[in-house]
Amino acid sequence: MSVVGATLQVVFVGVGAPLLVGVMRQARARLEGRAGAGIRQPWRDLRKLMRKQAITPHGTGWVFRAAPLLLAGTTLVVAAVVPLVTTDSPLDGVADLFAVTALLALGSVALALGALDTGTAFGGMGASREMTVLALVEPTILVSTFALSIKAGSTSLGAIVTATVDDPLSVISPVSVLAAIALAIVTIAETGRIPLDNPSTHLELTMIHEAMVLEYAGPDLALVEWASAMRLSVLLGLLAGLFFPLGIAGADAGPLALAVASIALVLKVGVLGVVLAVGEVFMAKLRLFRVPELLAGSFLLALLAVAASFFLA
Numbered sequence: 001m002s003v004v005g006a007t008l009q010v011v012f013v014g015v016g017a018p019l020l021v022g023v024m025r026q027a028r029a030r031l032e033g034r035a036g037a038g039i040r041q042p043w044r045d046l047r048k049l050m051r052k053q054a055i056t057p058h059g060t061g062w063v064f065r066a067a068p069l070l071l072a073g074t075t076l077v078v079a080a081v082v083p084l085v086t087t088d089s090p091l092d093g094v095a096d097l098f099a100v101t102a103l104l105a106l107g108s109v110a111l112a113l114g115a116l117d118t119g120t121a122f123g124g125m126g127a128s129r130e131m132t133v134l135a136l137v138e139p140t141i142l143v144s145t146f147a148l149s150i151k152a153g154s155t156s157l158g159a160i161v162t163a164t165v166d167d168p169l170s171v172i173s174p175v176s177v178l179a180a181i182a183l184a185i186v187t188i189a190e191t192g193r194i195p196l197d198n199p200s201t202h203l204e205l206t207m208i209h210e211a212m213v214l215e216y217a218g219p220d221l222a223l224v225e226w227a228s229a230m231r232l233s234v235l236l237g238l239l240a241g242l243f244f245p246l247g248i249a250g251a252d253a254g255p256l257a258l259a260v261a262s263i264a265l266v267l268k269v270g271v272l273g274v275v276l277a278v279g280e281v282f283m284a285k286l287r288l289f290r291v292p293e294l295l296a297g298s299f300l301l302a303l304l305a306v307a308a309s310f311f312l313a
Contacts, residue, residue, distance in 0.1 A: 005086030005249065008262060013079040016266065017229035018042035023270060024277035031281045042229065049222035057215050060117045067114030068216065068223035074107040075230045084237040085261045087158035088251040096155040097145045104190065105138045107227070115212035126211025129288070133196070133208065136295035137186045140302045144182040147175055147305035148242060161245045171243055175312065178305035180243045185298035187239055191232040194280040196291050233269060240268040
């Protein structure tokens with residue numbers, strides 16, 4: 001059943017990620033007094049982009065064309081590995097938190113290299129800012145999850161979630177609280193949301209992700225937007241799985257348990273997405289030079305979580 005569970009995770013992330021973005025946009029629209037375009041609008045946008053002609057800027061090479069494919073491919077692999085529906089993954093033996101962190105970083109680096117390949121000022125600026133954020137985000141993801149792995153005795157994400165299921169009260173421990181706060185902050189940064197980045201702006205003084213994808217168009221842009229939505233879904237699902245693993249199917253789960261786990265995944269990720277969207281309405285974007293300070297603070301929280309895990313072990 002491990003292959004079935006991994007397949008379900010990939011399908012849910014691939015199909016549901018644009019719908020999650022639509023739900024978040026709709027929640028923001030309602031709070032701002034607007035009707036909104038509907039939760040299926042991101043899928044309509046992707047379909048429209050797929051019908052357009054692919055345009056490649058003059059002077060770019062294979063790096064520019066391969067970046068969207070690599071970004072989407074690494075995200076799908078991560079979706080198959082992390083415990084979203086089930087803790088039993090066919091890739092669990094070779095993919096732990098170190099591999100997942102490396103795959104996330106690989107997608108970000110590929111997109112940054114694609115932006116640099118255009119030779120434009122916007123691309124270089126966005127890539128530089130992305131690498132600054134990446135230098136603090138990826139270590140925080142690794143360290144905060146490592147703090148949870150000490151008690152589980154394994155760096156496997158499935159084993160970490162299983163340990164939390166066996167001991168639900170560990171979620172309210174100092175280690176889990178510190179790790180949860182750190183991981184929540186870097187999830188916002190990794191997905192380019194307010195207050196660290198604004199996914200709906202094109203103001204050159206503030207944008208990070210949008211500056212890197214300005215030269216993409218048509219199917220390439222659709223792939224980048226789809227991959228970005230999937231990364232948001234995967235990270236929110238990982239956050240929910242690590243600290244609220246209610247409903248996740250175990251290694252010996254049957255079809256009914258997988259169905260319940262799928263419903264639980266949709267509900268948990270949907271709630272987290274709405275909470276994130278609501279928070280964006282009442283928060284302003286940070287000034288760019290304050291972003292590293294916030295991310296450095298999250299890394300410090302992750303280090304404190306590791307220290308507390310050794311102290312309490």
